[in-house]
Amino acid sequence: MLLWINLKFSFRTDVSPKLLFASSGVKTHLYRFGAEHGNDNLKSFAYSEQGGPSLLDTILLSQWDNFAWRGHLDYDVTACQLKVIGGGRNFVGQLNNKWSSFSLKEYGKFFEAFRCLKPNSMKSFEGLLLCIAQGEKDRPEVAPSASPPKDGLIVIANAYPVEYGHIFLVPSAINQLSFYLDKKIFGLATKIAFEVNNAAFRVFFDSGTSVVSDRMFFQACYFASPLPVESAPTVTVYDGNTRSDIIVSETVDYPLKALVFTSNNLKALVNVVSEICFSLHDNNTAYSLLISNNGTKVFLFPQVKNLVTGCPLSAWECGGYFVYNTKIEFDNASETEILKRMAPVSLQGGSFEDLKHLCCAIANDLSM
Template sequence: MVLIKQIGEQQSLVKQSPLLDYSKGLQVSNRGISVPLYKFGHKNANSNENHGGCSGFTEEHSLIDTLLLAQWEDRAAKGLLSYDVTACETKIICGRSKFIAQFIEGWNSKHSLRHVGVKDLDPSKYKMMNLNREEVLFCVAESENMTYELISSATVLSKATLIIINENPIEYGHVFIIPSAVCGFHQLLDLNSLEVAARIAVHVNNCFFQIVYDSSAASTTGNYLHFEACYFANPLPVEMVPVIPVLGDWENIELKIFEIASYPIKGLVFKCKENFKLMVSLVAEVCSRLQDQDVPHKLLITDCGTKIFLFPQGQNEAMVQGFKTGSNPSAWECVGYFVFKTKLEFDQATEESILKRLTAASLNNENFQALKQLCCFLASKMLLA
């Protein structure tokens, strides 16, 4: 594990991805297809509107929430899913942590995004995403207007964010979110892509809607940066554990940073209801520093886009019953949701085995302390800017 370096004043904040110039590399092979297009609107991008978090269940669905659910259900009815995820057996594993286990027979954890094209490192070349019309539920893009809008049918744009159905879902409404404008040959998370994902959570405005990011998932998706999202009927296990304030006089500042307590894998929580862009900028910068040092990490965007969990990881080479050797937990596993593809694994899953797996992947104390110091330094600098 590389020790996280101390940061000096001379280092800049929130650098753009060096591969941003290669954004034209993401192209849909069926360029002529038309799908619904949701546009954010400038008013929502910079104001505090809709950034209040979830205060409870509401029967009124937002426009993009209704669109996502309708499109996903339409594709499910057309047989695009490998199985009926609502019929899969799910249970709470006995123990204090209340981890969630799900049995999906023969589940394929490899993502279904298909790519064709070159595999060398020549930046003048690119891969193409091979999609058919039915796989793309809709697109998301910026609007010239002040408020959000929905266009019922529009040609897929190279810079639009694609919302694509996951044919191997783990929960209702499981989709891929692909910020096309920042996708190149490599997978790098930057401020633009994280802001798009978080703004989608804000606009969906549904407490049951969760978004995750996995920095180590590049090998299974052709190196295209992506997020995953789906709906959960109940809070995820990690959302139920206590947190400890990290950043100074946290009650009197607009940005809050907490450490997750009493949880097997170390993590941080960033929360900001008054300044959405500040929170996203800080998390993007922290992830950039982790990327620079090859530290695997996962994100959970929750509470209608006002809260982001960060799970930095060490290298896990331990064999734990029911799990593969030498692999870090996925983003879904970090938040407490585990999928098993055999009934035996599902029946034998225990809290003890899961705790061992998550603990083995956790960042060590020295590096985690350095990460907390880095977060406080960056947050203080941004707050004073």
């Protein structure tokens, strides 16, 4: 395949992703998007001429597989048992006795080191795969050894994956606010989903996570099948076809209230969703985001505090994908049990109606 031949020369996968230390800071591989040229609509030149995997998709998987091949994963997530949980909504359960949401604490010093620009305080650099930023040239380019840009995303492999290709997308900006969804960074994460151009690739964001308290970050991984929420029916609450390309929908017959934003206009999608997230943040409302459909669809899951656990659901749990640590829990997993987990955190009644009205108003105002 021509793409793989070209890749070997332009992007050396035999180079260790360990950071190179210098007086100017760390260095790693850098992928830059092609210039936008003021075009709001999603556009990419990153696909192979043969119609195969995109360049970014190939790089991400190559680097992640290399990380796994060198034995840095705590377990082989592809060997974990999966099952569709009966009941009609097709929730997915995974048996994984080594995964825990608190494994994110392992990355606390990793994230903090980038924020403080003190790489020697990091426990390990093996997980750093590459950096991604906006470029100025017509086509994407890859630099095999470059300093992390101030306005990009650092891609870190998750040694405790929930699914294949699990990565963190961490802003390289040193003054990033905690949990605050930065519009520019959110735009980069959305564009990554588009440039990867793989229907299995999903990007997640959780505003209320408590395990890494000082750092905003996205996560992403590959799911072989659509998540249950992606197959849930929806009803349109705002159709901007007459004024813009934004459509706002509400999920129907799904146990967790969710709003869905769809558009082929990257700028409009990012502007609307980020503005809504700013409002949720100002009102101390936890929420999760799921970016799917190659970056053209964003699911918003507003959540209330769980009085029992004190923690909101993760974005993949909101989407209907659950990890169980014991065989007994996995075997006994049921739709009834999952509904009981979702119900306490779902935004209900007048609060959700108010949010719908706010979303429609913002979508309408920003399309003017």
